[in-house]
Amino acid sequence: NAGVTQTPKFRILKIGQSMTLQCTQDMNHNYMYWYRQDPGMGLKLIYYSVGAGITDKGEVPNGYNVSRSTTEDFPLRLELAAPSQTSVYFCASTRNRQNYGYTFGSGTRLTVV
């Protein structure tokens, strides 16, 4: 199993550009999450999904959008990138929070200049 796969690993964007961070899991997990990690800070939740077709905002959703058309994929869209979105982004998934842990992707390091 590949687990949780994130692409790209690195990206530099110019202010105002848009991009999509891809996240795919092959474990048939229902729950998926997007976090961002800023220097010296813990991870903060951007959006999450409890299943295909269902998404909800986390702590820091402004400037981002998500969709969940399939169980496997949970892309994160950045519209009109701003320097404040410079961060490391992690995608995570879990089958059942009561009995399983969370599996994290390897992260995407995004710089907005």
Added chain:
Amino acid sequence: AQKVTQAQTEISVVEKEDVTLDCVYETRDTTYYLFWYKQPPSGELVFLIRRNSFDEQNEISGRYSWNFQKSTSSFNFTITASQVVDSAVYFCALSEGGGADGLTFGKGTHLIIQP
């Protein structure tokens, strides 16, 4: 709302010393889950342990041990005989049983093991 506090921003010890990383949490749920993750310099998040709120037994795994105390809302992590490879940022996290909104992380403790 839930909260996780890791008061130690950075700890530096000499190799072979024991070190304890503190974690204090806040939650209104009676069912919750506590986690520790390791983030080495390479950046990935490595799962270390998961503990549910009904299981207060301490756990030992090799040089790692965890002390869960509901009375003080703490879930501390001890590394015995530390090694240079233990150098990393360690995160404590909380997941409440009543919601689906994932993990709440502390800010992390940067552990430096000097040779």
